[in-house]
Amino acid sequence: MNNFNLVAEPPLGFNQKKFKNLILFEELEFSLISVSLSDNHYTLFKKNIFKSFKLDLPKVGSTKISTVDNTKIIALQPNQYLFMYKRISDFPVDEIKSNVGIGYYSDQSDSWSIIKISGENTIPALERICPIDLSIEKFKIDGASRTQMEHLSVILIRIAVNEFILMSPRSSSHSFYHILTQSAQNIL
């Protein structure tokens, strides 16, 4: 038994911030694992994913959620997937690897700050910072994309018409949070 213990801290720690018809919510306790595949991995990987998560791999630019354990698989580029699920332990690579087996894994759980934005003013607020066309016809529910907002890299996932998950690098998450609150204030 070690005499010293470490305490985990969230990137932002604001929990929830409400504006008129807009809510920002910091999503905590998620594990994020990047899995990268060689060309010859794909078939087996696909098979293993179906076996473990009961779903087909999402197409690039979209996400799928497993009905088995709610694991979300995000496809942002060919042969690379991001697994997102409620944190179980501090060793998420081992967790996914034991399920899937093949591919190259990298723990990204602490690399990103995750903010959920929702409410009727979501699109007007994002319109001020997001260069992507967010109309529902073009960016559908479960759509995913990398983009940049005010010079910061962001992964964007649509979970409902007026609800998105925004992932931005942890180190600059305070700046990103400021950008979001500024947008919310500017539109009201």
Place this chain on the structure above:
Amino acid sequence: MNKLNPIEDNIIQKNQSKQTPAKLELNNHQINRLKSGKILNNKKISFKFNEEKLQGYEGDTLSSALLANNKIVVGRSFKYHRPRGIFSAGTEEPNALLEIGKNEYQEPNVKATTIKLFEGLESRSQNHLGSLNFDLLAINDFLHPFLSAGFYYKTFMWPKSFWEKFYEPAIRRAAGLGSLSGMPDPSTYDKGFLHCDVLIVGGGPAGLSAALEAGRANLKVIIADDDFLFGGRLNSENFIIDDQIGSEWSKKSVEELSNMSNVRIMPRTSIYGSFDHGIFGGLEIKYDNYIDQIGKPRQILWKIYTKFAIICTGSTERSIAFGNNDRPGIMLSGAIRSYVNRWSVCPGKNVVIFTNNDDGWRTAQDLKNKNINIKAIIDSRKNINLNDKEIPIFKNTSIIDTSGRKQISSVTLSSGEVLKCDCLGVSGGWNPNVHLTCHQRGKPIWEKSINAFIPGKTPSNMLVAGTAAGLLQLGENLKSGHTKAQQVILSLGFKCSSSTPPKAENESANNSSFWHVGASKKRSWVDLQNDVTTKDIKISYEEGFRSVEHLKRYSTLGMATDQGKTSNILGLAVLAEYSGKSIPDTGTTIFRPPYNPVPIGAFAGRSRGKEFKPVRLTPSHKEAENLSATFVEAGLWLRAQWYPLKGETHWRESVDREVIQTRKSVGVCDVTTLGKIDIQGQDAAEFLDCVYTNGFSKLDVGKVRYGLMLREDGMVMDDGTTARFDLNHFVMTTTTANAVNVFRHLEFCRQCLYPNLDVHLISATEQWAQFAVAGPNSRKLLEKIIDKEYDISNLNFPYMGCKKITVCNNIPARLFRISFSGELAYEIAVPSRYGNSMFKVLMDAGSEFNVVAYGTEALGVMRIEKGHAAGNELNGQTTAQNLGLEKMMSKKKDFVGNILAKRSELNKESIVKLVGFKPVNKEIELKAGAHFISLGKETCTKNDEGWMSSVAFSPSLNHSIGLGFIKNGNNRIGEIVNAVDPLRKSNVEVEIVSPHFLDPEGERLRE
């Protein structure tokens, strides 16, 4: 002419010929206001002009309110300081440029014609010395023979020294357009991104017609207009569309569009530029009212992505050049119609119209219908069938001169007749606003039937409709908007609606190519904003400035805020006449964005002050703050620079203490900012062999190696350590500054140079919080927090080892035995969420060793003492040979930069080498940037032998030390040279020494 519908308005108060002096008392007379108008409601609005309190109505522009209050003179001209009045009713305004707001809100050069009147607006005239009515600089008008085009190139030549000290400052003070407050702008600005199927630029008849059809077909539509009221000229005319007044039709059209969820209506949005790939720039004005901004952005700069654009920007009326055609009260004929019809303001009670086309006659008709006295219509054309029994008509006649200093009082006709008047409307024809069609190098073409340029070839996704396309008549204008929209609808695979184009008659629009009155002996203005006359154009031409582009630069024709909207075509027509060329052969200047001025604040958006760039914080930032750290910017990162203790008054005290205590016992430094790249794949080792000069394929698992990376040109790009955690898994560490560059370089190598290698890269910089734990007690400290099953003794975890471990009861961590300080040292990484806690734990666990937190400054001192190269030495201009690392360039394998690193000039004996320097007189402080000159030689570039790249005060040695590059340095150890710094006026004798000031054998780090 088609029959016009009169509106039954009457002048409610008789116009007065003189301005009413009502300073500081509310002037509620609005003596030029007619009884009712299309737009105005009864809500009164108070505002100020030159401190005089005035009133207007909601729906007024500042210019319409000023005219209603009989403010005829509103400014002074740029060069001659002649009194100037309102000339137009839109964005083309060259004269009525005012300052609005006060103190920090002061904004110069605002066009009074585009400001929506608001309660409390304060406006002032500009560009005068003394009052508006008595401008001392009006003396320039009398000196005009000496102030012709390019006068400043020809005068003020003697004495030479006077130019910078006297002439230029004096000219600058006298010239210019308004002034800034000199204070930071308190308003905020924002940016945004919009996407649509079709962007319709302009909310006039063609634009509305197009928007209705596109909207009904369910396209995603954006329609934008400069004005706060959609309708364009329909608000200024009495045309009938679909059996209703045009302005009512536009109002209903906007209502219909407002109910369509697929249509976005953007009033007060100027589409200022057209760019590649269907991107347009738009400036939306949210608040003219600087008083009520309540922290909201006053303007938003939109980047609009569109599949198609329909340009419906309308047209701008041009003037005719004749003697003294710049007097207050002389206005564009169409503008008079706007003021009368839209704002119920009559700019004069005895109006003369001077025209070369049918449109001038329409103004006369509208004014007559409102019982305004038309003194005469002067038409330059000989053969026309227009007549009016109640108005004196002068055909084949022109105006050669006018009189009236502060308001026009008479005109002199070419026949010699003099007519009294207080307002003159001039119509020289209409120019389609082709600007946006030319921003991507489109060239307009001359259309003889309207004597104007129309759009030439446009990008394939840009269509032009309405008067912008040269269709000056309303019926065809409406139809073209509808037709162009249908083209877009079909191109996008949608179905057109069953609606037919709105119907209107085509008014008569005959015109002529009459540009200026040659018989005028007086100055005839072409460009009112820049005081350019026909004579200036002639002089420019005679002096060799014959291209229209040269003419513009020499004479300033078409420059400044209006960009020559009323003057350019007139100017080049005059130039064409002097040069004997046709107008199309003379050509136009190149149209560039922005179409309308865009404030720099809008371009900056939110990026001001601290919001100029994002900030990156390390996970232990809070704990560093608790330890009173002073932070320094390292790229976007904020890093702890040093940690002052109570009583320390100088940074050196803190840094010296941190260095001494680290070397004596143990110190902890946050090194999270170093780039960390996860490299995996079957060919990861081979890939590293390719990107590093030295080999990595034989590196054992659990070991770390220092690597040197070159650019293709053979210069050093970066250095760092790479750890092998598994056969196919490496973690590369980069410098903080080069983290992104190296990642990008690796991706380039992976994708382009070595696409067949099985390599996968991902940045792990954000994932891990990493700390250097350095000093003789570092192992003891770490043993307290590392879980017991891990042995980090020297035997089982020697220098340059790495392993995955757990700390503090099964928290995953990575441990590296590497040293930048030269001491026994480790770097330990934990997931970032534990970073802040880890820093605290390290400090707590180290308390028994008197552990010290050290910042980047102490880090820098220790690396200089140890002779490690860093950013100052790896500045992109140095080679492995310069750094003394040539032995790291493997001869057994190829690597990026290998070939060009072998260039003979880079490998000469005489190249500069990295060595250490210490002052001969140890009391003296060395300076980075000093250049080395051999003793006894003159300080000059020829004798320059190298430079000092890094210096520090070494608390271990108790004197200043430095690293630097000097020719053949490694063979000159012990030699004394001068370190010369002419900029800071210092010259210090220094001894060349080994760069390793401490522990040259590296015994400490292997203990």
